[in-house]
Amino acid sequence: MLRDWLVETRPQTLLLGATNVAVGCGLGMYYGAFNLYNLTAAVMIILTAVLLQVLSNLANDYGDAVRGSDRDDRLGPIRAVMTGAISIRQLRRAMAVVTLAACFFGLIAVAMTLGDDLKLLSWFIFAGVISIVAAVFYTVGVAYGYKGLGDAAVFIFFGLLSVLGPQVMLTNVSGGGADIYPDAFLLAVSIGAGSMMVLHINNMRDAAQDKISGKRTLATRLGAKLSTAYHVSLFAVVVICSFAACFLSHKFWEFAIIAVGLMPLMASVIRVIKHSRDARVLAPELKFTSLGNAVHNISWLIVLTVDFWVYY
16 A cells, blocks of 8 residues: 555656755755755755645546546556555545645745745745645646646746745845846746656657547647657757856856756657657656756756855
């Protein structure tokens, strides 16, 4: 049973969600202050983000199970809810527990960082509520993920909010106000595009089955050739914005760290170009695209650490 629940949480996706937010936390402490209080707040922020990712994963499986969208011949992992090892009722209860846990840690994070600013506090609580709603309704209710709107949601929640939210929270508590810095915005765009790549490769893998199930993702709408071009264009955004952030606010030699950090993702993109019409070969690229983006994020954490302790 424990293994079934572990599979349901999709642990391979959690590293990407955690490192996306970690970059935002790193930027917040880079422009604010590095101390135990801020580090504790960063842990609360990352825990909230990971729990929201788990909620999104559970809600995705719940919506697919209720709608009967996942077929026995799917190329992705077989979920426990598909085999009956976890019931729909148990999945609903798990979603409720995870939602409460995310609210608990999220409220601690905003209270620690924004408690004396009611305007910012209200905006961040609103953003948290919207994040929960978006996670649940991706495949439940309005099921906007079935209508080709998943990419936009991923860009907003896994890019802009994941990076800029923590940056503002930690600079604010450090006395630096709620300013958004140029490299933070560029990294939010870069990381958002990278997260969109993860969703898109998943949809490319499942395109044939999604057509049968009535899912109208971008991959089903574009077809194999245009889907590949779109995937490459997202990678171009990742690279351009990441290098631009380094050029504007960091040291020239640190381009090398970012370039090395982008290599695993670039290798995955090359494989996608070669095998764009073979869903079975594409299937493992979901893992490699997620890991490639996480490595890129970690390379930025290294840059921020070096800059802070050596040059700042």
